[in-house]
Amino acid sequence: MFIVATIAILITMAMALARALLGPSVFDRILATNSFGTLTMLLISVYGFLSGRPEFLDIALLYTLINFIGIIAVTKFVNFGNASHSVREDEQGDI
Amino acid sequence: MIVGNFPILAVITPLMAAPIAVLLRRPGAAWLLALVVTWATFTLSLVLLGQVLESGPIYLRIGGWDAPWGIEYRLDRVGGLVMVIVSAIGSVIMTYSRASVEKEIPKDRIYLFYAMYLLCLTGLLGITITGDVFNLFVFLEISSLSSYVLIALGSNRRALTAAYRYLIMGTIGATFYIIGVGLMYMQTGTLNMSDLATLMPTVIDSRVIHAALAFLTVGISLKLALFPLHMWLPNAYTFAPSTVSAFLAGTATKVAVYVLIRIVFTVFGGVVILKNIPGVQEILMTLAIAGIFVASAIAVFQDNIKRMLAYSSVAQIGYIILGISFASTTGLTGSIIHLFNHALMKTALFMVMGAISLRIGGVTITDMRGLGRRMPWTMAAFVVGGLSLIGIPLTVGFVSKWYLIKAAIEQDMLLIAGLIVLGSLNAVAYVWRIIEAAYFQEAPKNAAVAKEAPLSMLLPIWVMAGASIYFGINATWTLNIATDAAEALMSGIIQ
């Protein structure tokens, strides 16, 4: 049963990865990364059960936190990067 | 109890001094601390070398665990010699550094500079003394990281790019090194050098080990700037603060060479590897000779003398590697002794450059004009170093080149012996350019009135220059150690 969940998570991870690669905007990538983080967290929890040693949930807990901080950092720096280089013709490719 | 722990103390003292220096913050206090610590380290390593010479290699376990399980310190003759030279240069340069550092480094960063310097020294000493391949990696990174920063502190903006390139190359080298270590570990299951050496014969024919050797050699060659992989070195030495150039030129590459000797001879049983795997010896030899000639040729056309000396370093590394590639006792003796001698003379030369840069502000060949009269003592030291670089008799350079030639002749490689002599002639060309400018050209009219370098710099310079004459005339001490060390390295393998 855990296997099914694991496979579902893996497939979804692939989808998120696809979104991260396809873009088109930075924010799509961020969104995908965020989902990817959540999925990794789930994967770890489920894998703990799958391998029969579910004691290592601390890692998953950590992921939730780190993912949060990472995304907050991204959103902050995205805006800043744009503010400081507001006149940049080459930004278009991202958006 | 403490006496038995001297090896660890030699490394730990600078390590602990670094955070204290960070806490002290005052430039003067940090300098004083660094000075005391470096001299203490030097004393410790002299004592250690004495112990090694008297009673053979020192083994020291750390953490109370026996060797293959815990980490072990292992000091033999080569290690002791390298350790002495590193700590000697470290302490002499620390004595010398104060004036130069105050001029070149922003005042509020000086304490960080000294902390970095101490860390770099820690790393280098840690490398020479450890008996564990992974521990070696850790200390290699300590020394590399701190040297990147030290180089980047140079006042020219190009110091930054030089440091960046060094960082990239150095990290690639380190990563190659851990790949190599990983492959070795995979086949043997241990990280301890002596343990590896005993297990090595059983797996020597495995492809994994061959690949490991390749990765280790390439990785270390990046660090020691063997000819085609030397790209980071000239700029790094040129744009680093003068103190740092002098320190790194004398120590960093030498320690890397030591690592190569350690890995190839102690771990892999060098003779077997060098003779049995076709191509290894030839490749090393070709690269070494190419390095000697190409780098010397480039050096001749440099205007910036620090860069000229840097290229000459690349060439000298070529000589050292050449000695290793002979895989004979004489060759190895030549390498070890050249390692020692080259450290002495290059440090002296770079220290001279630091003094000149302090007084004149620049180190290009035009800045040199007429310096022979204005800074006579400094330039005299330069001449001594330069002559030694060429390999004139009565200087240290002669002793080591003599051994290299002897080794070549022993193996009936007369061509190579000829090439060594030819390479030395190349050195004449670039050294002569400077001497000519300093003694036979008039100083430009608008030149700054240059005084002789301050005594705090002159004295260390002459200690180094004097040492390179002393060990040139009376080479028995170094020769004995080097010969014994080479024999031990060679025999430890054949068994």
Next chain:
Amino acid sequence: MELVTDILSWGLLLGGSGFLLTGGIGLLRLPDLFSRMHGSGIIDTLGAVMILTGLMVQEGFSLISVKLALMVLFLMFTSPTTTHALARSALNEGLLPKIFNKRQGKKSSKT
């Protein structure tokens, strides 16, 4: 009893997996950034919560389920916050929702 918890947890796990996949499909299929946020919302909320709850049921009452519950709690706080931060910074960057239909109150025409 054993059977009940097993069925319950399996159901939750299966349902969670289903939602995850749906969210993933949404992430790929939906047309613009702001709609995609809803897709990732599914993954973050029901998908994750159902799987975690399924694990909790499987585990029974123990420290491990407490940790799982903590994770759910954290997720409930962090996930909307990140989505919000993301949306805000996208707006700051000048990225607008594809169909920008300002309205106050009642239902409006489809576009």
Next chain:
Amino acid sequence: MAITAFGLVYLSSLFAVAMLSGIFSLSAASLYLVMDAVDVAFTEAAVGAGISTVLMLGTLALTTRREKTSKDNKALPLVIVSATGALLIYATLDMPPYGDPAAPINHHVAVRYIEKSGIEVGPPNIVTSVLASYRGYDTLGEVTVIFTAAIGVMALMGRSRKPRRKQKKDRA
């Protein structure tokens, strides 16, 4: 994971690169976990997805966001890389199979750690015992490395802005 890596090579938006390197690191962490290295996974998660990514983003905010795509010759790097890769593949031919309990690395030193660390050192987490006790000296080195990096960053980018201004003037 390989796809992520390839994506990283081709993407020119540095922001996307930073994001993807975060994803890369996360997947590496999952791999560690699958291979039983819980501590490593823990660290990689905290470091790779957290600190490195955040620092990288900070750098981007301080520099620029796009890579200039240069169309120069990539043949030499490719040759070097292929040679290195070929060497490694050549080495794998003699490697013990994945997960083989009979491989040499699982027989020499490691056995003692697994069997005795509980009695000799104490903590149930063998990694902690090895890290802190058997190879405690490595860890001291590791701490020193971090220390070096921190004061290095202090020395390079520390608060006093004067040197930088001076350089700007020099350029002008």
Next chain:
Amino acid sequence: MLHALSLGGALYALWLLLSGYLETWLLVLGLSSVALTIVIANRMDVIDHEGHPIHLSWRAALFWPWLGWEIAKANIDVARVILSPSMPIDPQVLKIKGSQKTELGHVIYANSITLTPGTVTIALESGHMEVHALTTQAANDLLSGEMDRRVDTLEKNSDGTVEGVK
């Protein structure tokens, strides 16, 4: 001060839950850790009624399950939309105003909206929020105002207790 104490209590409970070991040594360590955390949090000035764990109050016990149910319903709706081949989405932006009095209340409201798939708060400024809704139905659910009311009730309660201890 009381904020700090109650935060400390909550944190110690968290410590016990995380740790699960009841040895004296670890309990003492836990105490000192909590103390350290509080000191740092105090330095950071994050201890006030906003940083207070109000979600533990009893009325929240009623709110959470309701929210959970809403989330579940919304999830199914959105899932159906995504999975249906024609993808009948109708993205729109609503401007609504939360009737809560404190910023905390607004934040809870905004986050609850975002938590419910189909609606995402994209901007919040002193009670006025812009919400992006995926479908018309989701928009209508939100406009019915039930969530607003519920958050309001939650807020009153928590605010009351907070006022009480002040």
Next chain:
Amino acid sequence: MQYIHDHFNYWIVIVLMMTGFYMVIAHKNMIKKIVGLNIFQVSVFVFYISMGKIEGGTAPILADGIDVYSNPLPHVLILTAIVVGVATTALGLALTVRINDSFGSIEEDVIEAAENAEDDKTSALRAGNRK
């Protein structure tokens, strides 16, 4: 077939390593170089960890009823190596920022061009730069 299964993961790791390595040496952008370096190192770490995995083993944390543990030594080594990696990354990024400050670019070829131009000028300028 068995052979491929046994060595497959090594090959993947090697491909990854080489991707990272390629990124380091082929790309001109300094940040990308550092990212490449990261990938290179992480793949080496994965390689180490995969050496230590034992079929059927579990994480090396002692517990009752489990007697096959994976090899803990690679884990320890990699922990140390990860730390070293972060330190390098941090330093590299700091250098990149400084380089961008003083050269206005983080593209290697742009900087190289600037440096070559500098080299061509006479020593007077260099002396001036040195202040």
Next chain:
Amino acid sequence: MLSRKSVLRVVSKLLIPPILLFALYVQFHGDFGPGGGFQAGVIFASAFILYSLIFGAHAARLAAPSWLTRWMLSCGVLLYAGVGVATMLMGGDFLDYSVLASNPLLGQHIGISLIEFGVGTTVAGAMITIFLIFDGSILNRRDE
């Protein structure tokens, strides 16, 4: 700027204390499960990073002034090396914790706890320093 970030601000206020506590938990439970000084230091620092992201680098510098981080950095290393020197003075090898107490196991335990604490302190100090320097220069750049 701040008023527009209310969602972030409230949620981070809520999350920072638990993150700090989690870091300390990881620090002290390295013996039992995954984790230890290094990871704890990173998590601890990430709480500060979050704080600095939301409330700005100035506020973060007030909460963690540079003298404090410098002391953390240095004292961690000194503590670690100091333990080594202490064991040496007490007659054991360098870093041989067994001599720290009459019972070797207890000695090991004390030694490991101490050095892990040293690691944690240094790593937290280092990460905070590095991040705040980056963040601080971003702020400076914006001011210019």
